Amino acid sequence: MENSNSAGNYRNDSLLNEILVTIFMSLNVADLAAASLVCKSWNEACRDPSIWHKLDLSRLNSYYFNVPNKLRAWNDEHSNKKMTQFIKYVLSLSDRNTTCIIFNFYIYLRDAQFITAAERTPNLKRLVLPKTGELSNVAVEKAMKSWGGLESITVTSIVRNSNKFSAICKYSKNMTEMKFSCDFVEDHADAMIEYTRNLKVLSVRSIIVSMKALCRVLTFLEHLEAVNICHSMILDTTGGPRSKVVVYRTISDLQKRLAPSCLGKLIFCEDGNCLRCKNACDTIPRRQPYGPFEGIWREDEITSLAH
Amino acid sequence: MAEETESTKTEPLKTAEEEFKKLEITEEEESELKLETSDHVTFMVEASIAMKFGAVQQYLEVSPAASASATAIPLHNVASRELILILEYYRMHDWVDAGERDLKEFDERFLKDLNYEELKELLLAANYLNVEKLFNFLTKSIANIIRNKDVEFVRTFFGIDNDYTPEEEAAYREENAWAGVKFV
Numbered sequence: 001m002e003n004s005n006s007a008g009n010y011r012n013d014s015l016l017n018e019i020l021v022t023i024f025m026s027l028n029v030a031d032l033a034a035a036s037l038v039c040k041s042w043n044e045a046c047r048d049p050s051i052w053h054k055l056d057l058s059r060l061n062s063y064y065f066n067v068p069n070k071l072r073a074w075n076d077e078h079s080n081k082k083m084t085q086f087i088k089y090v091l092s093l094s095d096r097n098t099t100c101i102i103f104n105f106y107i108y109l110r111d112a113q114f115i116t117a118a119e120r121t122p123n124l125k126r127l128v129l130p131k132t133g134e135l136s137n138v139a140v141e142k143a144m145k146s147w148g149g150l151e152s153i154t155v156t157s158i159v160r161n162s163n164k165f166s167a168i169c170k171y172s173k174n175m176t177e178m179k180f181s182c183d184f185v186e187d188h189a190d191a192m193i194e195y196t197r198n199l200k201v202l203s204v205r206s207i208i209v210s211m212k213a214l215c216r217v218l219t220f221l222e223h224l225e226a227v228n229i230c231h232s233m234i235l236d237t238t239g240g241p242r243s244k245v246v247v248y249r250t251i252s253d254l255q256k257r258l259a260p261s262c263l264g265k266l267i268f269c270e271d272g273n274c275l276r277c278k279n280a281c282d283t284i285p286r287r288q289p290y291g292p293f294e295g296i297w298r299e300d301e302i303t304s305l306a307h
Numbered sequence: 308m309a310e311e312t313e314s315t316k317t318e319p320l321k322t323a324e325e326e327f328k329k330l331e332i333t334e335e336e337e338s339e340l341k342l343e344t345s346d347h348v349t350f351m352v353e354a355s356i357a358m359k360f361g362a363v364q365q366y367l368e369v370s371p372a373a374s375a376s377a378t379a380i381p382l383h384n385v386a387s388r389e390l391i392l393i394l395e396y397y398r399m400h401d402w403v404d405a406g407e408r409d410l411k412e413f414d415e416r417f418l419k420d421l422n423y424e425e426l427k428e429l430l431l432a433a434n435y436l437n438v439e440k441l442f443n444f445l446t447k448s449i450a451n452i453i454r455n456k457d458v459e460f461v462r463t464f465f466g467i468d469n470d471y472t473p474e475e476e477a478a479y480r481e482e483n484a485w486a487g488v489k490f491v
Contacts, residue, residue, distance in 0.1 A: 015434065019430050023446045026450045027450060033483075034453070037458045038467055039468065039469060061455075063457045063460075064486050085482075
């Protein structure tokens with residue numbers, strides 16, 4: 001008799017819920033959203049906070065979504081609306097527990113999606129922007145205001161414009177990590193020096209980097225511990241617009257310009273002329289498919305900036 | 308001469324037979340454990356399999372006397388129906404002659420034969436018994452089934468009833484227009 005009693009107690013819903021959560025952890029967010037519609041007990045399991053710390057929209061392929069591996073995907077109004085609704089729904093499941101959002105590399109980001117995400121993730125710490133999109137200054141300001149606790153960001157060409165980038169820096173006083181997936185220029189360096197004084201880690205890998213900008217951040221951001229310049233092409237235009245552009249490729253080139261204390265903070269490609277170094281500096285990305293670009297966006301020698 | 312060779316031949320044969328008998332007896336004695344399920348059914352289970360159950364290992368650590376087959380090891384939270392399934396799974400996977408393809412086929416059939424209620428009970432039993440291989444197999448399979456499927460397929464596959472009221476359903480439908488009309 002005792003035995004059957006304890007069996008009854010054991011077979012409770014919370015344990016089953018725990019098991020369902022374990023299963024759901026391995027699903028991507030689109031499959032998870034579908035699972036949440038199956039029945040009430042699945043829906044409850046789908047709302048478990050442990051599933052939602054990271055919202056990775058870069059892996060969406062499922063019965064309901066088939067994102068083409070093409071830049072500017074889904075930039076029509078219908079798809080955009082669908083995406084906004086989807087973000088709204090999954091973030092209702094997450095119940096403000098999301099601390100990291102990774103947008104989809106290919107999907108065209110617009111104001112509505114961006115603000116929808118921002119309004120529902122007040123505790124965000126890390127943000128990874130997509131490759132293409134169109135955000136208004138107002139939307140960037142509005143979103144960044146609600147993401148006051150942001151500590152880490154991957155910047156892409158959609159916010160490379162100095163107004164938008166300044167807005168990002170202005171509201172993110174706690175920013176400690178930044179990765180650039182567009183070019184890195186002086187305007188960026190100036191905004192960072194003005195607002196994100198606590199920056200510790202910067203990655204400007206596989207892009208075109210302005211030498212002046214690099215020198216400025218290395219000199220003026222006191223807390224900077226590491227700067228990743230792997231596979232990047234560093235251009236120096238100090239001599240004025242008419243003079244020749246100096247290109248720094250290897251660490252020995254940089255030794256001539258930078259103080260030893262700055263050099264120590266750099267993470268660089270030992271080779272300096274490897275295939276990646278050559279590819280990264282291909283300024284006109286004509287090649288198809290975009291897989292390699294997505295790879296560059298995902299990877300980083302600094303593990304906290306990779307995803 | 309002829310007699311001598313006879314006797315030398317039979318003797319080793321005899322001893323081999325005896326030894327085989329001895330082996331059989333010792334094997335039988337050592338290799339079976341008595342397990343009792345929550346609905347008071349006792350099972351004689353090969354020790355090699357029973358020892359794969361975390362719960363059995365734990366029990367024997369606390370009371371090693373139970374390894375003598377007189378006393379049954381109680382499994383409070385496993386019913387005979389689930390234990391039969393668990394044993395079926397482990398006997399198949401323990402079978403030396405089972406090829407990779409056989410196992411794959413077996414696994415598929417094993418899963419297909421279960422309805423959602425049975426699957427739930429089996430998951431709970433596997434979790435209680437701490438049988439890692441089966442538990443991982445079940446959770447991984449369920450995840451694989453859900454992947455890339457629509458809601459209706461998942462409901463049908465597992466035989467899950469849609470327990471939303473029409474009002475809730477309507478609200479969900481509106482909220483989840485991204486899924487088109489496919490999911491209801």
